[in-house]
Amino acid sequence: MTRDEILKAPSMPAFSPSYPHGPYRFLRREYLIITYETDPDALRAALPEPLEPAPGNLAYYEWMKMPDSSGFGDYEESGSAIVAQYKGEPCNYSVQMYLDDEPPITAGREIWGFPKKWGVPRLKVMKDTLTGTLHYDEERVAMGTMTYKHRSLEDQLDTVRDGIGQLNVNLKLIPDVDGGVKVAQLVGYRLQDITVHGAWEGDARLHLIPHVNCRVADLPVRRIVRARHQVVDFTLPYGHVLHDYLA
């Protein structure tokens, strides 16, 4: 393998790359997002400086089903995030994500710093209920349920699209060969070319079970604020560095 060939490889293993170069387009990506009030100390402990909590101590727990994702295929994902602010700008900070497909785990961590680990999430319509579950090491650690298409947001799809396009932030941590820190950054990105096929609100319940290696319950549910079901297309562009902890 020549130096040129090595530098053109999109990912490791260079001989059989895990993921291709972008763009990464997601079609008919379906979400169940349950926003809830959590414990302010737990929220602060999970949120890296200089991000600040938004008013209301809000976190959300979400399930995503991605049937058609360029470069990554067909997979499902689940995890929690915090409603935050970066220099006064509203943003979502991703705390932890669990998914069942190696390329988006690897690409997510290596490119954007998504906090991804292996888990088995499922999002299904079970009779009258939109139902999300997450299993980690064969134990069920999360279950979310939402009424199915009770309140359509058909007349607010532009607002839904603007919300999806807001700033998202990850904490990217990559070790050096000597075990030290090579990369420690807050990475920002905004989804692009968004089409909202449908969005609904409804009632929901969320049950999170303590597990030491899958800490979804460490942002406890105090009160459910809202639940959203949506089906969207978008492109995930490359990110940019908002804050470099090593600078």
Ligand SMILES: CC(=O)CC(=O)O
């Ligand atoms: C590749 C990614 O990180 C995107 C996703 O799985 O949400």
